[in-house]
Amino acid sequence: MGAWALLLPLLMATAQAQVCSVSNAIFEVQENTNPSGPLTDIDVPAGQQVTLGPSSTPYAFRIQGTQLFLNITPDYEENTMLEAHLECRSGSTVVTQLRVFVFVLDINDNPPTFPFEVKVENIPEDTKVNTTVIPGTELEAQDLDKDDILFYTLQEVTPGASNFFSLVGTNLPALRLDRTLDFHTWQSMTFRLLVRDTQGENVEPSHTATATLVLEVQPADLRPPWFLPCAYSDPYVCINAEYREAVPTGHKLPASLILRPGPIHAVDGDRGINQRILYSIMRGQEDGTFAIDTDSGNLTMTRSVPSPETFTLLVKGEQADHARYSVTWVTIEARNATGSPPHFPESRYHGTVARGSGAGVEVKDATAPAQPLRIWAQDPDFPDLNSAITYRITNNTNFRMDGETVLTTALLADVGVFYAEVEANNTVTAGTATTVVEIQVLEREEPTPTASPSGGSTETLNPGTSQTMTPGPSRTPQPSGPPQTGGGSTSGDGEPGVSQAEDRRFSVVDMAALGGVLGALLLLALIALLILVHKHYGQRLKCCSGKDLESQPLSFDDQAFVAPQEANWAPAPHSSPGPTRAAAPEPPEPAPPEPPSTAAPRPASESPEVARDGDGPAAVRSILTKERRPEGGYKAVWFGEDIGAEADVVVLNTPASDAARTADSGSEASSDEDADEDPHADVPGAGSTYV
Numbered sequence: 098m099g100a101w102a103l104l105l106p107l108l109m110a111t112a113q114a115q116v117c118s119v120s121n122a123i124f125e126v127q128e129n130t131n132p133s134g135p136l137t138d139i140d141v142p143a144g145q146q147v148t149l150g151p152s153s154t155p156y157a158f159r160i161q162g163t164q165l166f167l168n169i170t171p172d173y174e175e176n177t178m179l180e181a182h183l184e185c186r187s188g189s190t191v192v193t194q195l196r197v198f199v200f201v202l203d204i205n206d207n208p209p210t211f212p213f214e215v216k217v218e219n220i221p222e223d224t225k226v227n228t229t230v231i232p233g234t235e236l237e238a239q240d241l242d243k244d245d246i247l248f249y250t251l252q253e254v255t256p257g258a259s260n261f262f263s264l265v266g267t268n269l270p271a272l273r274l275d276r277t278l279d280f281h282t283w284q285s286m287t288f289r290l291l292v293r294d295t296q297g298e299n300v301e302p303s304h305t306a307t308a309t310l311v312l313e314v315q316p317a318d319l320r321p322p323w324f325l326p327c328a329y330s331d332p333y334v335c336i337n338a339e340y341r342e343a344v345p346t347g348h349k350l351p352a353s354l355i356l357r358p359g360p361i362h363a364v365d366g367d368r369g370i371n372q373r374i375l376y377s378i379m380r381g382q383e384d385g386t387f388a389i390d391t392d393s394g395n396l397t398m399t400r401s402v403p404s405p406e407t408f409t410l411l412v413k414g415e416q417a418d419h420a421r422y423s424v425t426w427v428t429i430e431a432r433n434a435t436g437s438p439p440h441f442p443e444s445r446y447h448g449t450v451a452r453g454s455g456a457g458v459e460v461k462d463a464t465a466p467a468q469p470l471r472i473w474a475q476d477p478d479f480p481d482l483n484s485a486i487t488y489r490i491t492n493n494t495n496f497r498m499d500g501e502t503v504l505t506t507a508l509l510a511d512v513g514v515f516y517a518e519v520e521a522n523n524t525v526t527a528g529t530a531t532t533v534v535e536i537q538v539l540e541r542e543e544p545t546p547t548a549s550p551s552g553g554s555t556e557t558l559n560p561g562t563s564q565t566m567t568p569g570p571s572r573t574p575q576p577s578g579p580p581q582t583g584g585g586s587t588s589g590d591g592e593p594g595v596s597q598a599e600d601r602r603f604s605v606v607d608m609a610a611l612g613g614v615l616g617a618l619l620l621l622a623l624i625a626l627l628i629l630v631h632k633h634y635g636q637r638l639k640c641c642s643g644k645d646l647e648s649q650p651l652s653f654d655d656q657a658f659v660a661p662q663e664a665n666w667a668p669a670p671h672s673s674p675g676p677t678r679a680a681a682p683e684p685p686e687p688a689p690p691e692p693p694s695t696a697a698p699r700p701a702s703e704s705p706e707v708a709r710d711g712d713g714p715a716a717v718r719s720i721l722t723k724e725r726r727p728e729g730g731y732k733a734v735w736f737g738e739d740i741g742a743e744a745d746v747v748v749l750n751t752p753a754s755d756a757a758r759t760a761d762s763g764s765e766a767s768s769d770e771d772a773d774e775d776p777h778a779d780v781p782g783a784g785s786t787y788v
Contacts, residue, residue: 150194249270
């Protein structure tokens with residue numbers, strides 16, 4: 098027994114020396130990294146060989162000599178643990194089996210991903226606030242990195258959309274409604290949903306992902322029908338219009354009544370649903386005088402009204418599904434008609450229509466492009482009697498009248514201008530009236546959506562290069578080309594026709610306005626030029642004009658001046674020398690007499706500044722003086738006290754009768770005295786000229 102105790106340790110040491118062993122059987126390696134050296138060394142007894150057993154992770158390890166190497170770059174998402182099965186053999190006999198484990202450590206190397214790129218979700222308009230409209234499970238992103246915590250952000254693409262929706266939490270991407278929806282204002286909202294696998298943006302490594310979220314607002318039946326035109330008090334309430342009209346007594350009008358401010362027409366307040374509206378008269382129809390069309394709302398007369406009377410009808414507009422309805426008042430006054438002919442308030446109306454419009458399109462008012470063009474005539478004695486008046490277009494097949502509105506009858510493929518004559522016929526009085534409507538076919542602009550209670554967008558027309566259409570019975574667009582000779586045509590409104598269309602960038606009104614402005618500028622330039630010429634060359638012109646004045650007859654009429662009895666001006670007083678004086682609005686006070694001029698008379702041949710007296714051929718008098726003498730048939734240049742001052746040129750051209758009367762004055766002094774006694778003696782006659 099004691100011998101066995103001594104031999105046992107020796108046998109065990111011998112057995113250990115005959116098996117394979119490793120120093121460490123468990124390792125940890127971060128994914129995406131590969132150790133450059135061996136994982137471990139294998140102690141292999143002499144006479145044995147070590148190999149990888151069949152249960153090893155395929156292709157993950159290799160043995161070189163007695164060292165174990167990692168053969169691949171580990172990836173946590175593929176294998177969280179790698180196993181090496183080592184077998185030591187002696188010949189064909191397996192002596193020892195060893196297992197080495199490599200645990201792969203996860204790192205943040207994968208971005209998160211959404212299960213969708215674009216998600217479209219329908220949200221009912223009547224969804225309650227604080228409702229979760231999309232659960233978080235439908236919006237969550239997936240991240241293969243098991244330890245990552247995802248952070249979500251909702252970014253608006255549609256401006257203002259973030260006022261309506263938000264995420265429940267940063268780490269919980271459930272979508273919540275924060276504000277009441279309105280289909281008329283917001284039909285669709287787009288968001289960008291962003292997810293990040295780190296809380297901070299500057300953390301490394303950090304990965305993000307995005308997805309698009311489109312929310313379509315579905316209309317709900319929240320509003321009753323609205324009678325148009327109506328005034329909005331808020332997006333949910335519109336104050337209905339009330340209608341009025343007048344009809345003649347003793348007549349049953351064959352057509353439907355034309356009401357103010359327009360025909361009876363209601364629309365579903367929820368225009369996204371747009372239920373059909375049915376019309377009926379609820380009250381005021383006891384005698385059956387009026388009837389209403391259930392589908393169109395047109396009001397007609399079933400019989401005539403014998404005497405003046407006022408009818409008040411309560412009209413109901415109800416949705417076809419009978420879910421909601423509205424009511425409005427229609428007031429109809431029966432009056433006696435006097436038989437006066439109708440007349441149009443405007444001599445010409447202006448409308449626009451988009452190029453490419455087909456048949457049945459309303460012509461819009463050029464002054465209010467969002468409103469249809471309405472053409473209606475008035476009876477002077479019966480201004481509201483419009484239902485008795487019918488309208489038709491007499492000379493243009495491209496348009497027709499529908500009540501008071503103008504509709505197209507054909508495709509308008511080209512831009513241009515059409516003229517049409519509209520005739521109004523009063524079926525009661527048989528009176529007629531005509532007017533002209535100018536319709537421009539304009540380029541269509543892309544609609545710009547605007548947030549409005551109606552939820553619609555306004556489509557505008559682009560006034561581009563237009564072609565003028567030939568007025569006449571048939572006005573079709575003509576290609577532009579060289580002008581043709583020959584007589585032109587005249588339209589019903591007196592407009593001269595155009596033999597061939599011309600390419601015009603501006604309308605006739607624009608060109609007329611431009612011509613008026615240019616004419617005014619030209620006139621101002623001419624006035625300025627005359628002022629400058631008079632300022633710098635006035636003296637020379639006055640002196641030189643003496644030669645011509647002598648050769649002209651002494652008596653002529655200028656129609657630009659008023660008659661003597663209508664004159665309200667007088668020459669300016671000579672006590673203030675200065676620039677050339679114009680006509681004063683009031684007669685000046687009488688000036689004291691001045692001494693006669695001492696200028697010696699000279700023959701007319703010596704100087705052009707000599708004028709012959711009317712009393713005799715040899716008598717001459719100087720025309721240069723400091724006195725203003727209103728003697729008939731006499732031309733003079735009068736200076737102020739200072740001979741260097743600018744002169745007032747007074748050309749007194751008195752008819753023969755006045756010249757004979759003034760010749761009897763006898764002297765310059767007596768002329769001055771007469772001027773003092775009669776302040777109007779200096780006033781020239783109708784044929785006089787005063788500069």
